[in-house]
Amino acid sequence: MNLSTEHKALFSLLRAGLWEREADDLSPFPLTDAQWWEVYRMSVRQTVAGTVFRGLHHLPEEYLPADALMIHWVAKADRIERKNRRMDAALRLLLQRMGREGLHPVLLKGQGVAALYEHPLLRECGDIDLCFPSEKEEREAAELVRRAGCRTERRPDGSFCYSWQGVEVEHHTRLFDLHNPLLGGYLSALVERHGFTDIRTEDGAATLPVPAPLPNLLLLNAHLLKHMMGHGVGLRQFCDMARAYHALRGSYSPVELEAAYRRTGLLRWSAQLHTFLTEHLGLPRDVLPYASTDARTSPRLLHIVLEGGNFGQYGKTRAKASRAGWERKLHTFLSFWRHRDFSGAYARGEAFWTSIRLIIGNLR
Numbered sequence: 001m002n003l004s005t006e007h008k009a010l011f012s013l014l015r016a017g018l019w020e021r022e023a024d025d026l027s028p029f030p031l032t033d034a035q036w037w038e039v040y041r042m043s044v045r046q047t048v049a050g051t052v053f054r055g056l057h058h059l060p061e062e063y064l065p066a067d068a069l070m071i072h073w074v075a076k077a078d079r080i081e082r083k084n085r086r087m088d089a090a091l092r093l094l095l096q097r098m099g100r101e102g103l104h105p106v107l108l109k110g111q112g113v114a115a116l117y118e119h120p121l122l123r124e125c126g127d128i129d130l131c132f133p134s135e136k137e138e139r140e141a142a143e144l145v146r147r148a149g150c151r152t153e154r155r156p157d158g159s160f161c162y163s164w165q166g167v168e169v170e171h172h173t174r175l176f177d178l179h180n181p182l183l184g185g186y187l188s189a190l191v192e193r194h195g196f197t198d199i200r201t202e203d204g205a206a207t208l209p210v211p212a213p214l215p216n217l218l219l220l221n222a223h224l225l226k227h228m229m230g231h232g233v234g235l236r237q238f239c240d241m242a243r244a245y246h247a248l249r250g251s252y253s254p255v256e257l258e259a260a261y262r263r264t265g266l267l268r269w270s271a272q273l274h275t276f277l278t279e280h281l282g283l284p285r286d287v288l289p290y291a292s293t294d295a296r297t298s299p300r301l302l303h304i305v306l307e308g309g310n311f312g313q314y315g316k317t318r319a320k321a322s323r324a325g326w327e328r329k330l331h332t333f334l335s336f337w338r339h340r341d342f343s344g345a346y347a348r349g350e351a352f353w354t355s356i357r358l359i360i361g362n363l364r
Contacts, residue, residue, distance in 0.1 A: 001299040005031070006038045007306065013039070013055030014048055015282035018239055020118045022058045024282065029063040036065040040073060045309035046235040049073070050080040050122030081121040087111065088201055090165040091128055091208070097148070103141050105130040105209070106196055108172065108219065112210040113240045115199045116247035124236060127161075127168035131175050138171050145169075175211065176219055177226035178264055179353040186263060191215055214252040217289075218260050220244055222350075225269055228301070229343040229354055232308030238276060242283045254289035265349035272298055272346055300342045 003011070009028035016023040031039065043052040053073050056064060064070065088111060098105055108131050114123040132138040142160055146152055150162040160171035176187055194214050198207040211219055220241050227233035261267045275294040277283040280302075285291070343351035 001302045001306075006035050006042065009035070009039050010042050010046075010052065011280055013052045013059065014043075014235065014239070015055070016058040017051040017054030017056075018117075018242065019282060020054065020058070023055065023060075026060070026063065029059070031063075031065070033066055033069070036069050040065075040069060042306075042309075044076070047124040047126075047309075048235050048239060049076050050119070050124055051117075051239060053077045054119055054122060077122060080124055084111070084114070084121045084123075084125060086165075087125055087128065087167050090167045092201070094128070094145075094164055094169070095208070098141055098144065101140065101144055103132070103137055103144070105132055105137075105141065105171075106175075107131075107208050107210050108175070109223065109240070111201075112199060112208060112216075113220070113244065115201075115208075116240075116243040123239075127170055128164070129170050129172060131172045133173075135173050138173050141171060175215065176264075177222045178350065179357045180265065180349060181353070183264060190218075190260065212252075213248040214257055214260065217241075217244055217248065217252065217257060218264070218266075221261070221266055221270060221273065222264070224273065225266065225347055225350065226354070228304065229339055229347070229351055232304050232339075234309045235305060238273075238281060238305070241273065242277045242281045245277070245283060245287050245289070249287055252289075257289045265347055267292075269346040269350075272301060276301060298342070298346075304339065304342070 005028045008025065009031060012023045012025040012028060015021075015025075039052075040049070043049040053076070056070075056073070065073075091107070091111060095105065108129040110125050110128055111120075114120040114125060117123045130141075132141060138160065142152055145162055145164065148164075150164060152160060152162045154160055155170075158173075162169055175191060178187065191211075194212040196209050197212050199210055200207055210216060220237075224233055224237050224241060227237065258267070261270045271292045271294050274288050274292070276297045278285050278288070278293060279297050285293070340351070343354075
């Protein structure tokens, strides 16, 4: 896939913002006003507008966009920071309430991954994902928020969601987005061995419980693959993986992580993932847990990412939330079918078990 001038500019600024360094590719610049607005539009669709905004700080002044767009981008960055502060405050209060009831939720992705960025408040967050150690605890947590006045909903995938102080929250009882039933014992042992850890919030006022480094990397990897096989996935999730590899380096065993990828059927996919991270996001190869990469990024992968944007919501098979349930199920199936060749080539086993789960879910 040949990248347009706007795509090249987007990637150059994204790398600069992701690693807080000078832009490494100035060939797309200068851009016209129309091209700059297209770069901005793409960064919004990929939910990396805040990180790309940081990249503007490392671009030579003569290449910067006109004042009208700069003002617009500054306002966007400010909105991202404000939303993250609201989410941080809501999350702290929710965890405190649950803690007082003897509950033990663990934060997945979201603010937990944002803490691995140079500027956590500029990493765009969607909702709050909490994982509970048992279905019993999850039910108790659901009852707690209902008593607090929250209207709750059970989704087809088994997750439980509601709005807490204006922030969407999801409950889960599965830590990993892996559907092979034969992996249950292995994954439980992995979590038992490594457990969880705490990270500090941006303001240092509280700690947040998150998975330990090795299971966290496996979680992020599997989450990326899950969405890649379905509706699609955007650049933000790849940025999360790159920042996680960078920030967690030295805190886990690369040999054990490679073994975990092999055991869960993610080894082939991970080679392609690592290729994307090094080729397009500038992750140094010596930060990877092991050296295996492909010769180049699959054009199919690049197309899926750039066409669909954040979680594939701009792709051709994404159904609108307002559509009937059967229509959304149909669109989910069509998305999986559309990506079947890529899924089969890079994660055949997980693609098979995901398809089985998808078929069973659509029969309900």
